[in-house]
Amino acid sequence: xxxxxxxxxxxxxxxxxxxxxxxxxxxxxxxxxxxxxxxxxxxxxxxxxxxxxxxxxxxxxxxxxxxxxxxxxxxxxxxxxxxxxxxxxxxxxxxxxxxxxxxxxxxxxxxxxxxxxxxxxxxxxxxxxxxxxxxxxxxxxxxxxxxxxxxxxxxxxxxxxxxxxxxxxxxxxxxxxxxxxxxxxxxxxxxxxxxxxxxxxxxxxxxxxxxxxxxxxxxxxxxxxxxxxxxxxxxxxxxxxxxxxxxxxxxxxxxxxxxxxxxxxxxxxxxxxxxxxxxxxxxxxxxxxxxxxxxxx
Numbered sequence: 361x362x363x364x365x366x367x368x369x370x371x372x373x374x375x376x377x378x379x380x381x382x383x384x385x386x387x388x389x390x391x392x393x394x395x396x397x398x399x400x401x402x403x404x405x406x407x408x409x410x411x412x413x414x415x416x417x418x419x420x421x422x423x424x425x426x427x428x429x430x431x432x433x434x435x436x437x438x439x440x441x442x443x444x445x446x447x448x449x450x451x452x453x454x455x456x457x458x459x460x461x462x463x464x465x466x467x468x469x470x471x472x473x474x475x476x477x478x479x480x481x482x483x484x485x486x487x488x489x490x491x492x493x494x495x496x497x498x499x500x501x502x503x504x505x506x507x508x509x510x511x512x513x514x515x516x517x518x519x520x521x522x523x524x525x526x527x528x529x530x531x532x533x534x535x536x537x538x539x540x541x542x543x544x545x546x547x548x549x550x551x552x553x554x555x556x557x558x559x560x561x562x563x564x565x566x567x568x569x570x571x572x573x574x575x576x577x578x579x580x581x582x583x584x585x586x587x588x589x590x591x592x593x594x595x596x597x598x599x600x601x602x603x604x605x606x607x608x609x610x611x612x613x614x615x616x617x618x619x620x621x622x623x624x625x626x627x628x629x630x631x632x633x634x635x636x637x638x639x640x641x642x643x644x645x646x647x648x649x650x651x652x653x654x655x656x657x
Contacts, residue, residue: 431541436468516562532594
């Protein structure tokens with residue numbers, strides 16, 4: 361077996377490999393629009409493993425964006441081998457570690473159903489840090505709601521509301537595993553400029569002019585069909601427990617139906633029991649679960 365940095369010539373093989381195996385692993389960054397303009401570089405260091413015939417049999421690729429560097433954590437886009445032995449993972453891991461200067465850890469999500477990959481991660485000394493559930497809501501009717509007096513929900517405005525968004529998101533997620541790293545206004549603007557942006561689906565909840573909550577809906581795909589991905593959903597800590605998250609969620613669910621999204625999807629950490637209970641009450645059903653495995657560098 362031979363491990364090498366992904367070249368431009370092998371890029372089509374890498375993309376084909378990702379599409380072939382994405383159903384077995386966390387495919388959050390393996391959709392067609394993510395792979396269409398993919399290039400291996402400092403933000404996306406990528407290695408492949410080939411057999412004696414030169415066929416691609418394993419691949420590993422990290423995502424090291426500005427956000428990940430700020431948090432000193434990099435996420436795997438893919439870490440997978442068709443050869444079911446630890447050697448192939450070891451060979452890839454040895455090369456990937458060389459690309460992580462300045463970082464403290466790397467992590468990936470492994471579906472509960474993929475026992476084999478979980479065992480390989482444990483052999484590589486990855487540790488199960490947390491568990492995340494995927495919830496889907498079908499075409500059920502959305503309950504009505506009333507926005508309390510003094511409160512207002514407004515669409516996010518590009519170039520205007522980045523600071524307000526950060527204020528809410530960073531305060532609300534300060535202690536949420538996996539999201540502790542603060543976002544900057546530039547990061548928010550870049551997120552809103554992505555191809556998954558839906559006009560009018562990013563919202564800010566205000567109380568007497570103060571931003572107290574945010575929610576975002578974006579283009580996604582589940583079971584080969586379009587779906588609206590909801591997240592983040594954040595309410596400032598001092599405003600929690602007042603039903604505002606439920607109102608914000610119902611507002612976006614109504615909007616989703618108006619623009620012909622019959623289904624919505626979201627993720628929630630296992631320790632965030634109150635949020636998960638809310639989503640279940642609002643018609644979401646758990647369909648999948650993943651384990652976040654981390655490796656300390």
